Every structure is written in structure tokens, then in C-alpha cells.
Amino acid sequence: MAYKLKKAGFKNVVVFEQGKDVGGKSRTIYHRGVPQEFGTCYGQPDYEKIYDLIREHDAGDILPMPGPDMWVDTPAGKVPLTTSQYYALEARKLKPDLANGTEGIFFQSAVQKYIGIHRSLFGEYEGMLMPRPNRTVLDATDKNFLKFLQEHDIEILKALFLPAATMQGYGHVDEISALYAMMWLTPNFLLGLLQRTNGESNIKIVSKGFQFLWKEMTRQNNLDVRLNSQVIGIIRSRKGFRIIYKDCKFWRLEKFDFLILTPTMKSLSNVIAFNDEENSLFQKTFGYYFITTLADTTYGRRSGAPTGYYADNIKGKIDNFAWGFRDSYASLNDIVGTNYSSGVYPGGTDGKKIQSSIFYQMPQSRPDKKIARRMLREHIRSVHQARVLNLEKQIVWDYFPRYSVSDMATGILWDIFDMQGKYGIWYIGSSVSYESLNGVIGYNNLLLKHAELPRK
Numbered sequence: 001m002a003y004k005l006k007k008a009g010f011k012n013v014v015v016f017e018q019g020k021d022v023g024g025k026s027r028t029i030y031h032r033g034v035p036q037e038f039g040t041c042y043g044q045p046d047y048e049k050i051y052d053l054i055r056e057h058d059a060g061d062i063l064p065m066p067g068p069d070m071w072v073d074t075p076a077g078k079v080p081l082t083t084s085q086y087y088a089l090e091a092r093k094l095k096p097d098l099a100n101g102t103e104g105i106f107f108q109s110a111v112q113k114y115i116g117i118h119r120s121l122f123g124e125y126e127g128m129l130m131p132r133p134n135r136t137v138l139d140a141t142d143k144n145f146l147k148f149l150q151e152h153d154i155e156i157l158k159a160l161f162l163p164a165a166t167m168q169g170y171g172h173v174d175e176i177s178a179l180y181a182m183m184w185l186t187p188n189f190l191l192g193l194l195q196r197t198n199g200e201s202n203i204k205i206v207s208k209g210f211q212f213l214w215k216e217m218t219r220q221n222n223l224d225v226r227l228n229s230q231v232i233g234i235i236r237s238r239k240g241f242r243i244i245y246k247d248c249k250f251w252r253l254e255k256f257d258f259l260i261l262t263p264t265m266k267s268l269s270n271v272i273a274f275n276d277e278e279n280s281l282f283q284k285t286f287g288y289y290f291i292t293t294l295a296d297t298t299y300g301r302r303s304g305a306p307t308g309y310y311a312d313n314i315k316g317k318i319d320n321f322a323w324g325f326r327d328s329y330a331s332l333n334d335i336v337g338t339n340y341s342s343g344v345y346p347g348g349t350d351g352k353k354i355q356s357s358i359f360y361q362m363p364q365s366r367p368d369k370k371i372a373r374r375m376l377r378e379h380i381r382s383v384h385q386a387r388v389l390n391l392e393k394q395i396v397w398d399y400f401p402r403y404s405v406s407d408m409a410t411g412i413l414w415d416i417f418d419m420q421g422k423y424g425i426w427y428i429g430s431s432v433s434y435e436s437l438n439g440v441i442g443y444n445n446l447l448l449k450h451a452e453l454p455r456k
């Protein structure tokens with residue numbers, strides 16, 4: 001947003017950032033010469049505007065991500081399946097009488113049907129937030145996504161939702177509002193998943209990590225970002241805003257005539273006195289936690305994919321169970337198939353045969369880090385039969401501040417959009433849009449296009 005405003009001619013755009021770096025939930029840490037993504041990691045077919053920013057700032061190569069394997073529970077323990085095998089297995093569970101070899105057609109026809117429904121409900125639009133749906137559409141989507149799929153006889157798509165959304169932290173299919181699910185699963189995304197360009201995956205990773213983009217944008221455009229500057233108070237008056245912030249040890253105060261709030265709105269209630277209208281919209285969000293841990297391990301038991309999702313752990317909803325992993329070096333260097341499973345290649349630029357992977361856990365209640373680490377060690381030992389050499393770093397994120405099914409059905413996201421600028425404030429970031437780059441940036445673009453710009 002700061003970059004876009006500066007480009008539009010605004011001279012005094014100041015960003016206050018409490019951390020020592022820009023990036024927020026895009027956090028890339030180099031380990032053994034490899035960028036390890038602790039936060040933002042993938043792009044999908046709806047990410048063209050973000051890829052444009054990467055290209056414009058020469059912020060690394062946009063590379064296809066090797067497809068994940070789905071590890072499913074069997075009496076003999078967890079076994080890896082390709083995503084197509086997994087979809088076929090789930091299709092068979094739903095329709096035991098499906099003729100052999102027709103699972104793919106069954107699945108694809110559900111995708112086509114879903115695309116038709118999506119287009120008839122929301123039409124064509126830009127960004128992630130569709131134009132405000134009318135009352136009939138809000139009523140038709142006033143349910144969790146599983147119910148929505150069942151009503152339309154396309155329940156098989158819950159199999160796709162698991163890796164494409166739940167694993168990314170976007171909620172369980174039987175809990176999340178159908179509206180959120182459809183904001184993420186657009187026709188363009190689904191078509192892109194099915195129709196690979198030149199046989200390549202349409203899910204992308206970036207060679208220098210996503211945080212590099214934000215750092216380069218700040219540097220190349222000389223943005224006025226005040227690092228280590230936590231905003232601790234905002235005083236509103238008719239003339240504008242006074243920002244009180246902590247600059248290392250010192251408290252400072254600056255005046256502005258327009259304010260753009262970016263963190264989770266609910267978390268700001270002790271920083272700014274929200275009025276009744278703001279409170280009624282912002283206080284209702286809730287979120288879960290995403291734990292990312294970097295683990296150095298021996299090679300152990302591997303499939304042919306350097307990314308794995310543990311399907312039954314995700315479905316089981318047991319706090320602190322591991323949900324997935326990504327071996328970043330192999331993913332970035334496209335070491336897959338038997339090249340990966342046989343372990344012939346090193347696991348980092350130092351040439352050592354050590355696997356460095358990011359593991360994901362997603363508890364609903366605030367985790368105890370020690371318990372999360374213990375459970376992760378046990379998982380690596382029992383599933384991969386590997387030895388943990390080091391658990392390098394662990395971050396617990398507050399994740400996906402969201403509204404309940406019934407709040408979404410009131411049109412709350414559009415009520416917030418309609419309030420933009422009314423009090424000399426724009427409210428942006430994931431809590432008013434969606435916990436993803438295209439959610440946040442798509443929302444910024446929408447605001448810049450449709451809301452009244454502050455005075456220059």
C-alpha cells in the first residue's frame with residue numbers, strides 16, 4: 001500500500017513497523033544456504049499481480065513447486081500417495097460403485113460443476129473479495145463449505161479442499177464459511193490446478209523467498225519505513241491522528257491527517273479507541289495458530305515428493321499433530337521422484353546429506369511450544385524413521401483472523417468495506433480480507449480503485 005500511494009504521488013507516507021525487518025508473516029530465514037519460508041511460501045494461479053511485483057523488482061525467480069504427496073493412515077502406518085491417487089481413494093470412499101478408472105472423470109466433472117456454480121453466484125470480478133453478494137446469495141452460502149458441497153452433490157471436492165485450503169490454514173471443510181472457501185477456491189485457481197502450463201505445476205515458490213520482495217520494494221522505492229517502531233497509542237481528533245510510538249527506548253509522537261491500519265483489527269483495541277461501529281465489526285474475529293519449525297534430520301523414509309501433507313492428521317483435528325512438511329532445498333532444485341526418495345543428492349548447499357525441512361502444526365488452542373516440539377520429534381521418528389539432529393527455530397503465528405459462518409452471511413466483510421474512509425481511516429490487512437498475499441494485496445487494489453483517496 002505504501003508503495004502504491006507513493007507511486008500515486010503521495011509525499012508523506014510513513015510506515016511504522018514494530019519488528020526489525022519488513023515482511024510481517026512473510027519471513028524467510030537462510031539456513032545452509034537455502035531460503036527457508038517460515039511464513040508465506042506459495043503462490044497460485046490467482047497471484048499474477050504479486051508475480052508482477054516480483055518481476056518489477058527483480059526479486060528472484062518464480063519456480064514451479066513440485067507437487068506434494070498425501071500421507072494417509074493404513075494399518076501399516078502412514079503411506080504416501082500422489083494427489084491424484086488420494087482424490088481417487090476419496091472418490092471411492094464416497095461412491096464405492098464407481099467403475100474402475102473413472103475416478104478422475106468423476107472428480108473433474110465436480111470441478112466443472114463447481115466452477116459453474118461459482119460463476120453463477122458471483123460472476124467475474126478482480127481480486128479475492130467479490131462484489132457484495134445479494135441477500136439470496138448470502139442465504140445460499142450461510143453454511144459451512146462441506147454442507148454447501150453436499151447440497152450441490154459435489155462432496156468429492158472436500159478432497160481437494162484439504163491440500164489446497166485446510167493445509168494452508170484456511171479452515172476445516174465442515175467448519176469454515178462457504179463464502180471464505182469460495183473466495184479462495186476461484187474458478188481460475190481450480191482451472192489452473194487442473195490445466196498445468198507446459199506440464200508444470202501452477203503452484204509457485206520463489207527462489208529468494210517472499211520476504212525479499214518486501215525488502216526490495218522498500219529499498220528500491222525508498223519507502224519511509226520506521227523499523228523497531230511499535231505504535232502504542234493513536235489519538236483521534238477532528239484534525240487527524242497523533243501516533244505515539246516507541247523508537248527503541250524513546251517514546252515519540254507524530255501527526256498525520258490520514259491513517260491506514262494494517263494489523264489484525266481486534267489486536268488494536270488497546271492502541272486506538274474504536275467507535276461503536278468499528279467495534280461491532282472488528283471484535284467478532286477469531287483465529288487459530290500456525291506453528292512452523294525448521295528441523296534438521298537424517299534422511300529416513302521418503303516418498304518421491306519433497307513436500308508432504310499428513311491427510312489423516314489434518315482431518316483428526318488433534319492439536320499439535322504435524323500437518324505437513326516441505327524440504328526447501330529439494331523443492332527449489334526440483335529434486336523429485338527416485339532422485340529424492342533414494343536420497344542421492346545432498347540436502348543443502350553445504351553438500352551434507354542432512355534434510356532441512358519446515359514442519360507445520362496447526363493447533364486451535366494456544367500451543368505450549370515444548371509439547372509441540374516433543375510431538376514433532378515423535379512424528380519424525382515414527383513416520384519418517386529419521387533422527388532429529390536439531391530443531392533449529394520455531395515460530396508460533398496467530399493465523400487467519402476470521403468470522404463465523406453466520407457473521408459472514410450478514411455480509412460483514414462488505415460492511416467493513418463500506419466503512420472505509422468514513423472516519424479518515426482505511427482498515428486493511430488479512431483480518432478484513434483473507435489471510436494470503438492475494439487477499440491482502442487484492443483488497444488494497446480494490447480500495448485504491450473504488451474508495452475515495454485521501455488528499456495528497
Ligand SMILES: Cc1cc2nc3c(=O)[nH]c(=O)nc-3n(C[C@H](O)[C@H](O)[C@H](O)COP(=O)(O)OP(=O)(O)OC[C@H]3O[C@@H](n4cnc5c(N)ncnc54)[C@H](O)[C@@H]3O)c2cc1C
Binds near residue numbers: 017024429431440
Ligand atoms: C506459516 C504461514 C504460511 C503462509 N503461507 C502463505 C502462502 O503460501 N501464500 C500466501 O499468499 N500467504 C501465506 N501466508 C499468509 C500471508 O503471509 C499473510 O496473509 C500476509 O502476510 C498478511 O499480511 P498483513 O499485512 O495482513 O499482516 P502481517 O504480515 O502480519 O503484517 C502486519 C505487520 O504489522 C506489524 N505490527 C503489528 N502491530 C504493530 C504495532 N502496534 N506497531 C507497529 N507494527 C505493528 C507486525 O510486526 C507485522 O509486520 C502464510 C502465513 C503464515 C504464517
